[in-house]
Amino acid sequence: MTSKQTPVDCFSSSPLGLYVHVPFCATTCDFCAFVQSKPNRKQINRYLSALKSEARHCKTLTKKTVHTVFWGGGTPSILLPDDLRTLGGIVHEYWDLGDCQEWTVEVAPASVTPSKLKGLKSLGVTRISMGVQSFDPATLEEMGRLHSVNQIHRAYDWIQSEGFEQVNLDLIIAFPGQNEDHLLKDLEHALALKPDHLSTYCLTFEEDTQLYAKLQKGEYKIDPEKEADLYTSVWNYLEKQGYSQYEVSNFAKPGCQSIHNLNTWKMHEWIGLGPSASSQFGGKRWTQNPDFEKWEQGIAKAQPTCIDESTLTIEDLANDILIFGLRTIEGVSLKDLGQRTGMDLGAYLPVLNQLVEEELADWHGDTIRLNLNGRLKADAIGVEILSVEA
Ligand code: SF4
Helix, strand or coil: CCCCCCHHHHCCCCCEEEEEEECECCCCCCCCCCCCECCCHHHHHHHHHHHHHHHHHHHCCCCCCCCEEEEEECCHHHCCHHHHHHHHHHHHHHCCCCCCCEEEEEECCCCCCHHHHHHHHHHCCCEEEEEEECCCHHHHHHHCCCCCHHHHHHHHHHHHHHCCCEEEEEEEECCCCCCHHHHHHHHHHHHHCCCCEEEEEECCCCCCCHHHHHHHCCCCCCCHHHHHHHHHHHHHHHHHCCCEEEECCEEECCCCCCHHHHHHHCCCEEEEECCCCEEEECCEEEECCCCHHHHHHHHHCCCCCCEEEEECCHHHHHHHHHHHHHCECCCEEHHHHHHHHCCCCHHHHHHHHHHHHCCCEEEECCEEEECHHHHHCHHHHHHHHHCCCC
């Protein structure tokens, strides 16, 4: 597979996303492996100051306008209203948001307040994503989450009153002990709130989490067959309720898909600010240092201490467009992929045709799409695609 094009050529008309990582949480959930810690006033001030310098530096990378903004974490809503205003001021100061189509902020039910939401709305935030995880009190406690079901309802009412364009709820499925009845009850509860979008993440046991320690001690067991059954129940149920699956873990009412996430899965460009934030820009990929002190010191010296810095090859890009594209319901048009990368894609055909033979995918003209069975094996299919010799 050879191409005269470079990844930089492929990105020339790509929309740009801006991700801001807020590395603070009130406490650590048992399943969490994200970079976060409990903050104090001094640390929040240091974060905002370093983030401003980082934004100033990153702005020099491009004249592109920002199409989507996403504040994730951590828990952005743990910041006080004044801090949120400062963070929003940094985004507005250094980036042109004239073409911005979507601005998402992740919030937690226990830390969001009406005044924080009002402030976010006035900054131009369009989409709130709330980490509910479950409506079952026992499951919430088991996960080490700090909020109650009442707090979820209270927060949701506040979000609705503020009139954001879209609201997403995050749910976790296949938590140890969860059966189909529990899960469907959780979904019913979520849908009663009428969110525009639902993200349903299968629990993963990441190293260095409480949950992983329990797995190691034999307190939990992984049961892939049960997980597949639960996935299928969720997908069937949500589809019947008018939420279309547009990616393995994501469902939306018509017109409510997350533009930021779609642009990421399509392998467009994004710049990430804050400790541990990743970027894909100008034919390169890098991740900011996840260690707060090292991240801050690097920014202060105008020499960011990035990890995993790499120059993208056209083959890397094609692999990832296929891997992430196959996780979407739209699938991947080989014609479009060939045009975007300038590559002869023949080397992928044996793997893709094998997926069709194994009844995991179907061809629709030049587009390949995973079917239900294929989506259940999307992770393993990604690994197979990575093994294709470039
Ligand atoms: S709120 Fe989110 S980021 Fe914070 S500890 Fe829990 S799962 Fe991790």
